[in-house]
Amino acid sequence: MPQTRLDLDRIHAARRVVDPMFLDTPLYPCDALGRQLGCTVSVKLETANPVRSFKARGTELVTSLLVEQGRTAVVCASAGNLGQALSWSGLRRGLDVAVVASKRAPATKLDRIRALGAELELVDGDIEVARARAADIARQRGIRLLEDSLDVETCEGAATIGLELAGAGPAFDAVLVALGGGAMASGVGHVLKTVAPGVEVICVQPAGAPAMTRSWHERRVVTTDSLDTIADGVAGRFPIPEVLDDLLAVTDDAVLVRESSIIEGMRLLLEHTGLVVEPSAALGVAAVLEDRERFAGRHVVTIVCGGNVDLDAYHRWVRP
Structure with missing residues (x-):
């Protein structure tokens, strides 16, 4: 059992509190996207709800x-x-x-x-x-x-995504999670490392907002002076120590991706899944784009975590 601030029994209990419209979100394979990326890709869709995100x-x-x-x-x-x-x-x-x-x-x-x-x-x-x-x-x-991510309820609420992933089939061997403050990554990671420890949990963050990823690799809080990313939903400069400790216990890796890869990920999600997503939601696809060899032949789940995006900006990004 991973040692974090989270508790599996409380996470199960959370499903009785959260409005059912936010639970059991679609999880489905996307063959067209997988062919583009060279692996089997399943999408966990967290945007089909009244607030268009997992929050x-x-x-x-x-x-x-x-x-x-x-x-x-x-x-x-x-x-x-x-x-x-x-x-x-x-x-x-x-x-x-x-x-x-x-x-x-x-x-x-x-x-x-x-x-x-x-x-x-x-x-x-x-x-x-x-x-x-x-x-x-x-x-x-x-x-x-x-306080998002520091308040354990935000992590345990997000962890219900992990319960749904763990109970789904067919089996997958990696999950790609957008990393900002760390609530979703620590929540999903806690569940999977408890009930499906063979699944690799990989955090993905923009290179223009790298504080938590640098902290993960150095195993200490590393802050940054500035931010430079279109992925506003995961942009922070001051990692929370307690959240970093949780992440170190339940995630296998943290990687940074370029802005160009985030934009290409948004474009591929539109073209092959019909989804209009905000930049943070394309981080998982961006991670595969930047390291195709790592994921070749594997079954990965990418969590599409948000769909709140200004359409004018979106069109500027994805239009060839």
Whole structure:
């Protein structure tokens, strides 16, 4: 049993809390994509839900707990997807939700946060500046601060993806997980290393936002001064030590990919699966593109984790 902050019994229990519309998402082989990549590829689709990402698996747990505790408000920092998910879960449970995001966040993500009735504050700077401001708001108002990946509920909610993968067939031998703060990678990794230890769990991060991957390889927190990636959903500069410890226990590798490969991955997903995805969701495909020999002949699952993307930017990226 891997030693992490996560617990398999709590992960199973999470399935009874998360709204069923976010569970049992499609998992299917894509032969056309596999032929392009030289391996068997299955897609785990986490975008076919009201918030178009996996994040509500975690926010459903958090907001349910807050209601049990008699709390009425919560604040988070978000690149967009977490804020949208928290807004959805909070609205469903009658909670006041505040979200802090960067002014540079994709407009489509910000618009959907507003549409769900959350209070949205925009800051100059990146996600780390937003995190600092969200912490200030929590202290000033005396409300719960939701910290993605640090709060174990966000990891255990994402870990329900791992339960679904472990219970699926046919067998696969590697799973490619987008790596940002680490909630999805640590959650999926914990489940698979507990019940299917032979599956290789590989984290994938943009080379323009490499902090967590560098930390994984050096086995200590490594921070960066700047970010340079279109994959805003996984862009962070300050890895969380507790999350890094979890990742080191349950993942087999962490790799970096180029922006050109992310864009090509988005293009291939559109062409061969009909999916319009945000850059973070194409990281798994990008990893295969950059190391075809490693994956040749293998059966890999790539988790398509988000579909919130500005269409104007998307067209600029994928148009030949």
